[in-house]
Amino acid sequence: xxxxxxxxxxxxxxxxxxxxxxxxWLFTTNHKDIGSMYLWFSFIMFLVGGSMAMVIxxxxxQPGLQLVxxxxxxxxxxxxxxxxxxxxxxxxxTGLANWMIPMMIGAPDMALPRMNNWSFWILPFAFAILLAxxxxxxxxxxxxxxxxxxxxTTYSSDSTALFVFSxxxxxxxxxxxxxxxxxxxxxxxxxxxxxxxxxLFVWSWFITAFxxxxxxxxxxxxVTMVLxxxxxxxxxxxxxxxxxxxxxxxxxxxxxxxxVYIMILPSFGIVSAIIPAFARKPLFGxxxxxxxxxxxxxxxxxxxxxxxxxxxxxxFAELFFMYCTMLISVPTGVKVFNWVATMWRGSITFETPMLxxxxxxxxxxxxxxxxxxxxxxxxxxxxxDTYFVVAHFHYVLVSGAIFSIMAAAYYWLPKWTxxxxxxxxAKLHFWxxxxxxxxxxxxxxxxxxxxxxxxxxxxxxxxADINQIVSIGGFAFGLSQLIFLWVVIKCVKGGEKxxxxxxxGADGLEWTVPSPAPYHTFDTPPKGxxxxxxxK
Amino acid sequence: xxxxxxxxxxxxxxRRLLLTVIGMFAFGFALVPLYDVxxxxxxxxxxxxxGQAAANTKAVDTSRTVNVQxxxxxxxxxxxxxxxxxxxxxxxxxxxxxxxxLANNPTGSDMVAQAIPSVAPGEASLYLNKVECFCFNQxxxxxxxxxxxxxxxxxxxxxxxxxxxxxxSYTMYDMTENATPDALAAFVQPAN
Numbered sequence: 258x259x260x261x262x263x264x265x266x267x268x269x270x271x272x273x274x275x276x277x278x279x280x281x282w283l284f285t286t287n288h289k290d291i292g293s294m295y296l297w298f299s300f301i302m303f304l305v306g307g308s309m310a311m312v313i314x315x316x317x318x319q320p321g322l323q324l325v326x327x328x329x330x331x332x333x334x335x336x337x338x339x340x341x342x343x344x345x346x347x348x349x350x351t352g353l354a355n356w357m358i359p360m361m362i363g364a365p366d367m368a369l370p371r372m373n374n375w376s377f378w379i380l381p382f383a384f385a386i387l388l389a390x391x392x393x394x395x396x397x398x399x400x401x402x403x404x405x406x407x408x409x410t411t412y413s414s415d416s417t418a419l420f421v422f423s424x425x426x427x428x429x430x431x432x433x434x435x436x437x438x439x440x441x442x443x444x445x446x447x448x449x450x451x452x453x454x455x456x457l458f459v460w461s462w463f464i465t466a467f468x469x470x471x472x473x474x475x476x477x478x479x480v481t482m483v484l485x486x487x488x489x490x491x492x493x494x495x496x497x498x499x500x501x502x503x504x505x506x507x508x509x510x511x512x513x514x515x516x517v518y519i520m521i522l523p524s525f526g527i528v529s530a531i532i533p534a535f536a537r538k539p540l541f542g543x544x545x546x547x548x549x550x551x552x553x554x555x556x557x558x559x560x561x562x563x564x565x566x567x568x569x570x571x572x573f574a575e576l577f578f579m580y581c582t583m584l585i586s587v588p589t590g591v592k593v594f595n596w597v598a599t600m601w602r603g604s605i606t607f608e609t610p611m612l613x614x615x616x617x618x619x620x621x622x623x624x625x626x627x628x629x630x631x632x633x634x635x636x637x638x639x640x641x642d643t644y645f646v647v648a649h650f651h652y653v654l655v656s657g658a659i660f661s662i663m664a665a666a667y668y669w670l671p672k673w674t675x676x677x678x679x680x681x682x683a684k685l686h687f688w689x690x691x692x693x694x695x696x697x698x699x700x701x702x703x704x705x706x707x708x709x710x711x712x713x714x715x716x717x718x719x720x721a722d723i724n725q726i727v728s729i730g731g732f733a734f735g736l737s738q739l740i741f742l743w744v745v746i747k748c749v750k751g752g753e754k755x756x757x758x759x760x761x762g763a764d765g766l767e768w769t770v771p772s773p774a775p776y777h778t779f780d781t782p783p784k785g786x787x788x789x790x791x792x793k
Numbered sequence: 794x795x796x797x798x799x800x801x802x803x804x805x806x807x808r809r810l811l812l813t814v815i816g817m818f819a820f821g822f823a824l825v826p827l828y829d830v831x832x833x834x835x836x837x838x839x840x841x842x843x844g845q846a847a848a849n850t851k852a853v854d855t856s857r858t859v860n861v862q863x864x865x866x867x868x869x870x871x872x873x874x875x876x877x878x879x880x881x882x883x884x885x886x887x888x889x890x891x892x893x894x895l896a897n898n899p900t901g902s903d904m905v906a907q908a909i910p911s912v913a914p915g916e917a918s919l920y921l922n923k924v925e926c927f928c929f930n931q932x933x934x935x936x937x938x939x940x941x942x943x944x945x946x947x948x949x950x951x952x953x954x955x956x957x958x959x960x961x962s963y964t965m966y967d968m969t970e971n972a973t974p975d976a977l978a979a980f981v982q983p984a985n
C-alpha cells in the first residue's frame with residue numbers, strides 16, 4: 258500500500274466553501290462530517306440508554322420496590338433496549354461506515370451524499386419522538402423492546418403510536434444508510450480492488466447492509482400491524498378477530514434474529530482489521546473470513562424461532578431451529594480460530610485498540626457459548642426469560658459490539674482528529690470497563706440459572722447478594738464510559754501530532770492519507786491496489 | 794466521481810434495492826396469510842381449519858383409547874358463563890361422540906358470541922374431526938338465558954399411536970359488535 262502514499266494532498270476547501278456554524282452540520286454531504294455526527298449521536302444515545310440502565314440497576318440494588326414504580330421500571334427496560342439497539346450500536350456502526358468505507362476503498366465520498374445527510378438527520382427526530390413518549394400521559398412504551406402483542410396492542414399505553422412512528426423513522430434511516438453503503442461499495446472501489454480484495458470491515462458492512470435491506474422492512478411491517486391493531490381495529494394479533502399473537506413473535510423474530518447479526522458483523526470486520534495490525538502478521542484466512550460472514554448472514558434467516566421454544570412449537574420445528582442455531586457456531590468458530598491463529602507467534606503490542614479487540618474475542622466467545630447453551634431446546638425451557646438470557650445478550654452486545662466500537666474508535670481516532678489519544682487514560686478506560694463489565698454481567702448467569710426472571714422490578718431475597726454485585730458493576734461500568742468521553746474530547750482538542758500511519762503494523766488505504774484526514778480524500782482514485790490490507 | 798466502466802450505474806442498483814425494500818415490506822404482510830396456510834396444512838400451533846368434517850364412515854379402532862379433554866374460557870371482559878358438560882371423555886379412534894357445552898348470558902342485553910378452538914398437541918388437530926359444532930357459527934343468546942350447545946366429533950383412526958391425550962380448548966369471544974344477520978335474526982320477536 259505504501260506506493261500510494263503522498264498522492265493525496267490537502268484539498269481542503271477548494272471545491273466547496275464549506276459553510277460554518279450550525280448550517281455546516283445541517284447541510285453537510287461530506288461523509289466525514291456525517292460520520293462524526295453519527296458517532297457523536299450514538300455516544301449521546303449510549304449515555305442516555307446507559308442512564309436508564311442505571312435506573313434499572315439502582316432499583317434492583319435491593320429486593321423490594323424502592324425508587325421507581327413497576328410501570329416506570331418497565332418503560333426503562335423497554336426504552337433502554339430500544340435506544341441501545343437502534344440509537345447506540347446501529348448508528349455507531351453507520352458512523353464508522355461513513356467515515357471509513359470511502360477511505361478504505363479509495364472513494365472521494367459515499368455514493369449518495371444527499372441521502373446520507375437525510376438518513377442521519379431524521380434520526381434525532383426518531384429518538385426525540387421516542388423519548389418524548391416517556392412524558393406522555395400513561396407513560397411511554399413499557400412492553401419490552403420486543404413489543405410482543407398483546408402487550409403492545411391491547412395493554413399498551415396511548416403513546417404507542419409515537420413508539421411506532423419512531424421505529425418507522427429509525428427503519429427508514431437504516432435502510433437509506435444500507436442502500437448508500439451497498440451502492441458505494443459496488444460502484445466506487447479503487448481500481449484493482451476486486452470484491453475479494455476489499456478490507457474485511459468493508460466486506461462485513463457490505464453483508465450487513467444486505468441484511469438491513471432484507472429485514473428492516475419486515476420490522477416496519479410488524480410495527481405497522483401493531484399500529485393498526487391498536488388504533489384501527491384490525492386483528493393481526495388478536496385471536497378474537499381471527500389473528501394470532503404467536504404470529505407476532507414469528508414476524509418480529511424474522512426481523513429480530515438477523516438484526517442481532519446486523520449488530521455484530523461489523524464488529525467482526527473491525528476486529529479483523531485491528532488484530533493483524535497489532536500482531537504484525539497477515540490475517541489468517543482472509544477468504545474464510547468472508548465466507549464465514551456470509552454464511553452467518555445466510556443462516557440468520559433460518560433460526561428465528563429459537564427465541565420461541567416455549568410457545569408450544571412441535572418438537573420437529575424445535576429440533577430444526579435448534580440444529581440451525583448450533584450450525585451458526587461453525588462459521589463463528591472459524592472466525593475466532595482465525596483471530597487466534599493470526600495472533601499465534603505474532604509480535605503483539607498491547608495498545609488500547611488491541612486490548613479492546615482481545616477482550617472482544619474472549620468475551621464475545623463467552624457470549625457465543627451461552628448462546629449455544631440457550632440454543633439447546635430442552636434446557637432453554639429453564640433459561641427462557643431469565644437473567645441467563647440477559648447475561649448472554651449483554652456479553653455479545655456490550656463486551657462484543659460495544660467493545661469493538663471502542664476498539665475502532667481508539668484505532669481510528671488519530672486519523673479522525675490528527676492527534677494521538679492519551680494512552681494512559683485510554684488504558685484506564687479499558688481496564689475499568691473490562692473489570693466492571695464482567696462484574697456487571699457474569700453473575701447474571703448464576704441469577705438466571707437459579708431462576709431469576711428478567712424485566713421484573715423486584716425479586717426474591719435469595720437473589721439479593723448477586724443483584725447487589727451486579728448493580729455495583731453496573732455503576733462502575735457506567736462511570737467508566739465517562740473516561741472514554743474525556744479521552745475523546747481531549748484527543749479532539751489536542752495532543753501529540755499523529756502521523757499518517759500511527760500504528761506500525763496497520764495497513765490499508767485510510768493510512769495513506771494524512772492525519773487528520775483532509776476534508777476531501779481520494780479525489781483521484783488511488784493506484785497500485787493489489788491485495789486486501791489484512792493480507793499485506 | 795462517475796461510475797467506472799463496466800460497473801452498473803447507481804440508479805440501477807438503487808432501483809433494485811428499493812424494490813427489495815418494498816418487496817420485504819410486502820413479505821412481512823404476506824407472512825400473515827402464509828402463516829395461516831402453513832398452520833392449516835401442518836396443524837402446527839394447534840390451529841385447524843374449522844370446517845365441517847364429513848360424517849364418520851371410519852371403522853372404530855377398539856384396540857386404542859384416547860382421552861379427550863375439554864377446556865373452556867371466556868375472553869377478557871366477556872361476561873358469559875361457558876363450560877363443558879363433561880371435562881373429558883375416553884373414546885376409541887373412529888367412534889363418534891357428542892358433547893354438550895353450556896353457555897349462559899347473565900347480562901341484561903342480548904349478545905352474540907363465537908367460540909374459537911385450539912388443540913393440543915398441535916399434531917392432533919389434523920385428526921380431530923368435527924361433524925357438528927357450535928363453533929362453526931356465531932351463537933346468539935338473549936339476555937338472562939342459557940343454552941346447551943352440541944359438538945359432535947370423532948378422532949381419525951390414523952391418529953399417531955403416541956397421542957394418548959388430546960386437549961380441545963375453546964375461548965368464547967364477544968361478537969355482538971360484529972354479529973352476522975343470521976345470528977341477529979334470533980333476537981327478532983316473532984310476529985304475532
